[in-house]
Amino acid sequence: MSETALNQALLQAAVDALPTDDLSAMRRAAVASFAQMGFPTLGQEDWKYTSLATTAELSNAWLGSLPLGGKAAATDRTEELIASVRDSIDAHWLVVRDGFADSGAAAIGEAGIRISGISADESLHPGSDDPMSVFNAALLRDGLKFSIAANAVPKKPVGILFIDDPSNAVAQTRVIVDVGADARLQLIECSLSAGPGRQFTNAVTGIELARGARLDHVRIQNRDHAHTGVSRISASLDRDACLFSNNFDLGGALTRNDIVIGINGPGASVNLTGLYLADDKQHIDNHTSILHNIGPAISAEEYRGIMAGRSQCVFNGKVVVAKGADGTDSSQTNHNLLLSERAEIDTKPELEIYADDVKCAHGATVGQLDEGAIFYLRSRGLALAQARQLLTRAFAAGTLGTLSIGECHDFLTRLLDQRLESLVGGQSCPT
Amino acid sequence: MLEVRNLKAGIAGNEILTGLNLSVDAGEVHAIMGPNGSGKSTFALVIAGQPDYEVTGGTVAFDGRDLLSLEPEERAREGIFLGFQYPVEIPGVNNAYLLKAAVNARRRHAGLDEIDAFEFLKLAREKMAVLDMDQAFLNRGVNEGFSGGEKKRNEILQMAMLEPRLAILDETDSGLDIDALKAVAKGVNALRNPEHAIVLVTHYQRLLDYIEPDFVHVLSNGRIVRSGDKTLALKLEERGYEWVREAANA
Secondary structure (H helix, E strand, O other), X not given: OOOOOOOHHHHHHHXXXXXXXXXXXXXXXXXXXXXXXXXOOXXXXXXXXXXXXXXXXXXXXXXXXXOOOOOOOOOHHHHHHHHHHHXXXXXXXXXXXXXXXXXXXXXXXXXXXXXXXXXXXXXXXXXXXXXXXXXXXXXXXXXXXXXXXXXXXOOOOEEEEEEEOOOOOEEEEEEEEEEOOOOEEEEEEEEEEOOOOOEEEEEEEEEXXXXXXXXXXXXXXXXXXXXXXXXXXXXXXXXXXXXXXXXXXXXXXXXXXXXXXXXXXOOOEEXXXXXXXXXXXXXXXXXXXXXXXXXXXXXXXXXXXXXXXXXXXXXXXXXXXXXXOOOEEEEEEEEEEEOOOOOEEEEEEEEEEOOOOEEEEEEEEEEOOXXXXXXXXXXXXXXXXXXXXXXXXXXXXXXXXXXXXXXXXXXXXXXXXXXXXXXXXXXXXXX | OEEEEEEEEEEOOEEEEEEEEXXXXXXXXXXXXXXXXXXXXXXXXXXXXXXXXXXXXXXXXXXXXXXXXXXXXXXXXXXXXXXXXXXXXXXXXXXXXXXXXXXXXXXXXXXXXXXXXXXXXXXXXXXXXXXXXXXXXXXXXXXXXXXXHHHHHHHHHHHHHXXXXXXXXXXXXXXXXXXXXXXXXXHHHXXXXXXXXXXXEEOOOHHHHOOOOOEEEEEEOOEEEEEEOHHHHHHHHHHOHHHHHHHHHO
């Protein structure tokens, strides 16, 4: 059975019909590139578990309904979401709705942070060899660029709240982050849905860390359970740069995240963590690549997943140590907790080592809750459901312990507790 | 308080308890001794409701109620406590959190108000002082990285906080050095009063030097073959379990 492909003619027509702006030439070039690519298909090794066929269908229908809309009008629900996130996490918040930044985003009153739109020349970078990033460029209408001056250390984290309204079927977002030498930025990207419904969001984040720069990056995805999200984070680290990246995927019907990190300076370090929680028929696919192009450098990666219902998750963690990248120290783990017999995880560590003097470790586990621990807790008077909840939470809590932006802690704890309650509550209890 | 009649139980089709009779009243301390494989731990786990064990015959009444029809957590809330031979490590679950949740589960069941954080800490500190436990244990994961002795002290701490009506301590003495043994005995003796009953499951007489039992029972092949006072434990120590087996077969 052949998968539904994205209709190139519809794409071309839709892009041609967009009003002229700074990004027009870039969009036209991207449409031409995309014609050679198309959406990834199940036949491609990197996409063998994740089908974009229904996403292509949704996109074709949207592209055919010209003219393409702007952002949906803000509803009470949108305002509520914005207020609740602002109240929960102390940060400079910018709001991006359906791919368009709300006006007034530019001024946050912190010295050393410049926020601008993105211009055509940097828009295709990163990910010009990645079809979904090119598709993003082909339809890109707006974006955000953060430039942090050398040595600047902002007082508060910067948060970007992406709110997608299903009345607008397809949205592209793009964020470029340049952190100057010895500067530091704490960046939160939080993606929520304005309401229930099918929608496709395609997000691209490009990160450049100069010498000695540090980025703490927390990405929280808690979208509606009919939503399809594809995201790609590309990061490049110069000498002594440091990236802490904490990724939380709780929502969505189909979610695919690609994180590609290039270590391009000695002394750089990467700390990458992820937590994915899935139930019903949710599908969450995390592909990460850490490219040790030069040594010495450290990368540590830990992803954890909890799956219930008939959910399916994928973890593919690639580490490539280039020839000559001696002194590389890399570790990677992926731990999975399956709460139902019908849930599935496909986990695959991939190590490619071309250097001699390296230390690389990886491991993956898949298991159920420990029955011995459940009985122990019950023997202390805790109900079965409470025991399960507690153990499941303990499994997830490991990723909160390494959270790089403390301001997110309480918000995430609440979010995780809510999600875990529905994951564990949905389990069938043995009679 | 506890009436066990002709209890038969096993695991995976293996019958381990073959007709056990035991009667425990409030205020009493019983010691159940026996060789390895005689069914001591099975008895303790069956009373606590370990779901892997299947009861195939007999009855167990706790204050006149059918205990075997209750879930493990219901038994705990009714006031039964099992001190585990091998306490489980639960990383990520805070020791204080579990203690407080356990105490409140029992209090709710008894129709009492939940204990607040202040009262809880005060109580926990008192009990820990008796057991000679560092308060840092409260903030660690349940039994996570604890030594053998620390795990056993932690079991006794839980018991002390819960003040169970019936405490069954499964080989709580095994693997303890003399200081830990004394601390554990102190905790157990503190619970000793006319309202509470204690069943010590042990392989050795050593613990009984510190906690003096009212009754000693010898378990062999899944049932109690001999009962007596504390002198029976001394006799056992002297003559070994072979003597009991011979007596049972005679």
